[in-house]
Amino acid sequence: MNAEFMQSIHSYFNHSVDFEVKEREVAGVPAVLCYYTTLIDTALADRHLEMLEKRAMAGSEKWGNSATSSAEAFSEEKLAEQVCTGNLVIVFPETNMMLGIQVNNAPKRSPEEPKNETVVRGAHEGFVESITDNVALVRKRLQRKDLVMESFRMENTHAHISILYLADAIDPDVLAQIRQRIRDIPYKEFYSMGQTEDYLEDQVYSPFPLFLNTERPDRVIYSLLEGKAALLTDSSPTSIITPTNFFAFYESPDDYNSRIIVGSFYRMVRVVAFFTAILLPAFYISVISFHSEIMPIELAKTVKMQINDIPYRPLLEALILELFIELIREASVRLPQPIGQTVGIVGGIVIGDAIVSAGLASNLMVIVVAMTAIASFVIPSAEMNMAVRLIRFPFMLLSAALGFLGMVLGTLFLFIHLLNLSSLGQPYLSPLVPFDPSRFKDVFFRVPFYRPDKQQQTFNHGGKRS
Amino acid sequence: MKIRITQTQLFLMLFIVQTGTVFISFQAPLIRVAGSDAWLVFLCLGLLFPLHLWLFERFIDRFIWSKPVCVLYGLYWYFICSSLIGKTVYTLNVWAFPETPMLLVIALMTSVLLAVVLSKPTTAINLGVILIPLILIFVLFVSLAVNDLIWTNLLPVAHLSLSELQKALQPAQLPFVGIELYLLFRLLLPEKVSFRNLAIYSSIWLAFFMYMLIFPLAYFSLKEFDLFPDPIMYLLKSQEVTFVERLDLFFIYIWLAWSIVTVCIYAFAVVRLLTLMGIANYKKHAVWMAVIFIFITNTMATKSAVEMNAILIPYLHTVFAMAIPAFIIISNQMRRRKRTGEGASG
Numbered sequence: 001m002n003a004e005f006m007q008s009i010h011s012y013f014n015h016s017v018d019f020e021v022k023e024r025e026v027a028g029v030p031a032v033l034c035y036y037t038t039l040i041d042t043a044l045a046d047r048h049l050e051m052l053e054k055r056a057m058a059g060s061e062k063w064g065n066s067a068t069s070s071a072e073a074f075s076e077e078k079l080a081e082q083v084c085t086g087n088l089v090i091v092f093p094e095t096n097m098m099l100g101i102q103v104n105n106a107p108k109r110s111p112e113e114p115k116n117e118t119v120v121r122g123a124h125e126g127f128v129e130s131i132t133d134n135v136a137l138v139r140k141r142l143q144r145k146d147l148v149m150e151s152f153r154m155e156n157t158h159a160h161i162s163i164l165y166l167a168d169a170i171d172p173d174v175l176a177q178i179r180q181r182i183r184d185i186p187y188k189e190f191y192s193m194g195q196t197e198d199y200l201e202d203q204v205y206s207p208f209p210l211f212l213n214t215e216r217p218d219r220v221i222y223s224l225l226e227g228k229a230a231l232l233t234d235s236s237p238t239s240i241i242t243p244t245n246f247f248a249f250y251e252s253p254d255d256y257n258s259r260i261i262v263g264s265f266y267r268m269v270r271v272v273a274f275f276t277a278i279l280l281p282a283f284y285i286s287v288i289s290f291h292s293e294i295m296p297i298e299l300a301k302t303v304k305m306q307i308n309d310i311p312y313r314p315l316l317e318a319l320i321l322e323l324f325i326e327l328i329r330e331a332s333v334r335l336p337q338p339i340g341q342t343v344g345i346v347g348g349i350v351i352g353d354a355i356v357s358a359g360l361a362s363n364l365m366v367i368v369v370a371m372t373a374i375a376s377f378v379i380p381s382a383e384m385n386m387a388v389r390l391i392r393f394p395f396m397l398l399s400a401a402l403g404f405l406g407m408v409l410g411t412l413f414l415f416i417h418l419l420n421l422s423s424l425g426q427p428y429l430s431p432l433v434p435f436d437p438s439r440f441k442d443v444f445f446r447v448p449f450y451r452p453d454k455q456q457q458t459f460n461h462g463g464k465r466s
Numbered sequence: 467m468k469i470r471i472t473q474t475q476l477f478l479m480l481f482i483v484q485t486g487t488v489f490i491s492f493q494a495p496l497i498r499v500a501g502s503d504a505w506l507v508f509l510c511l512g513l514l515f516p517l518h519l520w521l522f523e524r525f526i527d528r529f530i531w532s533k534p535v536c537v538l539y540g541l542y543w544y545f546i547c548s549s550l551i552g553k554t555v556y557t558l559n560v561w562a563f564p565e566t567p568m569l570l571v572i573a574l575m576t577s578v579l580l581a582v583v584l585s586k587p588t589t590a591i592n593l594g595v596i597l598i599p600l601i602l603i604f605v606l607f608v609s610l611a612v613n614d615l616i617w618t619n620l621l622p623v624a625h626l627s628l629s630e631l632q633k634a635l636q637p638a639q640l641p642f643v644g645i646e647l648y649l650l651f652r653l654l655l656p657e658k659v660s661f662r663n664l665a666i667y668s669s670i671w672l673a674f675f676m677y678m679l680i681f682p683l684a685y686f687s688l689k690e691f692d693l694f695p696d697p698i699m700y701l702l703k704s705q706e707v708t709f710v711e712r713l714d715l716f717f718i719y720i721w722l723a724w725s726i727v728t729v730c731i732y733a734f735a736v737v738r739l740l741t742l743m744g745i746a747n748y749k750k751h752a753v754w755m756a757v758i759f760i761f762i763t764n765t766m767a768t769k770s771a772v773e774m775n776a777i778l779i780p781y782l783h784t785v786f787a788m789a790i791p792a793f794i795i796i797s798n799q800m801r802r803r804k805r806t807g808e809g810a811s812g
Binding site for chain 2: 294
């Protein structure tokens, strides 16, 4: 009978080569062992089996239940779920029960510092592709009983999305919304956090990130203390923090690891960098194309002499250089690190100089574009960096068409767009809009000690949801 | 969803609406008529401002937004929007942009208005926040002229005849335009506004306008005001800074942003009226109104239309901020008394 049963199980798992079905007697009862050889630690599995045998022989009543094993009624779906997560499953065909033992040995990294979120001072641990390890990294630092983890299982893939939050700090409405939106996710296959973001976001077609992505446990902890929630998955080291606001993308854990004045200075530098990255090329184009009278006479002379030799209009000149910078950036990201650095140097210095010598762009335009690129790289969040880099193009077009008028209109449209954004229904521009003087200073200054404030809940000034 | 605002939001909207557009130009016509007495005339009028707001607050429940009232105010604010954009485009053409087709500039500005009214109501309510740092920068750069002021230009005072005073009262009304929006936006505020808060807002408003009046008055001689339609801009133009040759150009664009936000708030008020009138699909109406707006405003962006509107608007202000509210409040008060009397006798 077991042979027939084993055959049916094998066929249920599509005769996968790494799927093992073995007949064995466990605690004197005929049983069938099911597991993926590629997912379990076989030595550990043997030790567990020995231990279970001993407990059964000693006459323990519930010998199958332990911290790493649990018994339940057999069904093919449950068997598949357990086996796919890397458990060893012992099926007892006679009693129609099964025992799952956690002996998962799936490959995983050790917690290293995330490459795109490095800090000068502070912890150098980062998340890995395992929920349990990631939660452990958080719990290690935040030893509170109100730190809660909720898990949601996706259909078919058995992948998990977990919500991490502080029960005493989170807004219950936000939590309910997150739960509901996760439950509403219609997809069956799950492979990246980006998919989840699309389903959770309020406005998908905005270039601005509405959730903060981080691989740093310390950043997750700051956010949890502010009453936010962190979403984690098994497939990605990235955690999504929600709800979040625009200014959170300009904060870095380094701010709180450095001196107050130094931290405040660099925070202000980052805010200035936002405007520089968006407006500087547009400003240059406006001045050259329409408003050269604002330049001091000495500067105007130099600029005129330089641009007289350039055959193209400032917009085209700027687009050539911006395109060039984008190509270098993309190439540097895709290539291995040492080659990427070489491409940056060759592209930036050699080709940049050649472009100026060839008369395609002026030196001033090179300075403007280089400053813009540097300003955009100052932003600690990669997603916000991309958004800012993208937005400067419409600004350049508007300024080329209308000068300062175009910049004013562009700024108003940008602000209207930002005002319309919300992260899980909460204002994106908080604490600027709605204006909250008590928290507004945090946008520019690193306060003397970390005093987390809760996320703004409504679009009213300093308002709490009634 | 029912919209709720706070007192800060209410006063910010009111401040932007009352200051935007007019604050660079209200001085010239007032000083031309009142001379060095201009600041005293405006100060006396400005001291009545909190009283006006208090009367609105006191009788807010008597001002009922019936359909005819909504239509009347809707048309008035639509006209104000059109005249403000007309004035803005005309000034922009004089100062910065003589060759760009007016219709294009108007269409672009209208697209901003449309973007605001089609957005969430909170967008229009909070849009003024963007101007807070710009207002501070503006005031700061106007202050650079402090060393060049001739304070004796503010004297002599109290030499106006009664007829001159009457004439001066007309241009002095311009900074008050928009006060009637209090009646509409106050509906969004759940709590009562204390007289103290009204007085604080009025003081900020008065201080701003006094600043914008006294500085040009003390900077230029009285005869120069016949030449300058926008004295603040000329004052900024005369400031010399090392980092830029034409400081005024930056400020004309700050003023432009200020004006557009002002008109956005008026446009939001018009849309609120549509919803008060029970028009469900107000977005469709807003689009049509915007298209018509472009062509109407195109006729307002001329020198003669701007000058005519500057004369007309103070009269309309008297009607819409004083006469009509007084009429509605008194008639509703009488109706209520009559009803109470009937109830008591019945």
